[in-house]
Structure formats: structure tokens, C-alpha cells
Amino acid sequence: MIKAKYLTKITDINKLYLEQIINEGDIVVDATMGNGYDTKYLAEKVGESGFVYSFDIQEEAIKSTRKKLEKENLQERVKLILDGHENIDNYIEKKISCVVFNLGYLPRAQHMIITKPNTTIKAIEHSLKLLKPHGVVSISIYTGHPGGLDEKNSVYDFVKNLDQREFNVLECGFVNQVNNPPQLVLIEKKKEY
Ligand code: SAH
Secondary structure, three states, rough: OOOOHHOHHHHHHHHHHHHOOOOOOOOEEEEEOHHHHHHHHHHHHHHOOEEEEEEEEEHHHHHHHHHHHHHHHHHOHHEEOOHHEEEEEEEEHHHHHHHHEEEEEOOOOOOEEEOHHHHHHHHHHHHHEEEEEEEEEEEEEEOOOOOHHHHHHHHHHHHHHOOOOEEEEEEOOOOOOOOOOOEEEEEEEOOOO
């Protein structure tokens, strides 16, 4: 049964999909580590035989995520990378099954540090190349902060033009919510060309 709370937060809705996509043993990426909630979730999902690469440009993100992982003894299966997600291809060569982006700024941290259109698009492009067939890139998009709408438009311009023979692109959003509700975009790679 679907309860109302399942359709309240975009990050929870994202997980309804990720549950179907991520399996034990998978290699996955958290492109925007932040406080590490997604990294921890992904580390649990891939299990002992899987691996998570997690990116952020803020030292604080690495620190708080490391703490979270150590508390649950998950640190062995995660690599925390202090670098921009646009450089993902410098770190990963193997095929991956999922990349999670949670765009915007980190709540409770410095709001000036936000994800930006150019680097976000570059990172999505690299991620799509690294995906294995039926792998998914998931992007949670926020437009309430300065620069957010520009970033959303860039992401949409990019994903709208992906060839449907190569990718399925799905959009989810709250149609009756005021004040810039977040949006979720999921891209599935259909097969390798
Ligand atoms: N998923 C996080 C929230 C992410 S907020 C959580 O669960 O808590 C967005 C994060 O993206 C911020 O921490 C910010 O530092 C980071 N960020 C901004 N630009 C980035 C870039 N180019 N590469 C990687 N991370 C970036």
C-alpha cells in the first residue's frame, strides 16, 4: 500500500527506484556526498562485495561522511574523494550500475558552495559513458536557490537531447506544490553502442 509519506520527499521517491536498480556486489557512485546520507545508503545496498565511490569538493563533507560510515563499519567498501564529480573518469574505469546526483547546496553548510551547470553536465556525460547497460543516473534537482533554475534548465536541455535509442529518460515532480518543488530525473542506459 502506498502511504502519503512516500510521496513527500524527492530523495525518498528516488529510493523507490534505486531499490529496484541497485544489487549486492554493484559498483555505484555518489556524485554529491554532502553529509553522506546517500553514500551510507548506497554502501548498505551494495553489500560487502560491492563498492561506492563518493565525491565532494568540501573537506567537511568527507569528514562527516567518514564518521557516519565508521559508525556502521562501512568504510572499507567506500572511497571518499575530495574532488569535483566532473573528474569522475580520472577515478573510475570499471563499469558502474548507478550514479546518484543530489544537486544544489548542502543544507546547514555554506550555501555559496553549489553545484554548477557546466560541471554538473560534464559529470553526467562522463557518468553515462561509465554506466553498464541498464545502469541508471539519478539526478535530484532543486530550483529554490540562486542559480538553481539555470542548472535545472541546463540539465533538461542536456537530457532532452539524449537519443531515445540509447537512453530512457524519466522525470518525476510534484505537480501541486508551491515554492519551487524539487524534481527527479532518471536516465537509464539501454545498451552499449
Ligand atoms: N547527498 C547529500 C546532499 C548533497 S548537497 C546528502 O545526502 O547529504 C550537494 C553537495 O555537492 C555539496 O556538499 C557540495 O559541496 C557538493 N558539490 C558542489 N559542487 C561539486 C562538484 N563539482 N563535485 C562534487 N561535489 C560537488
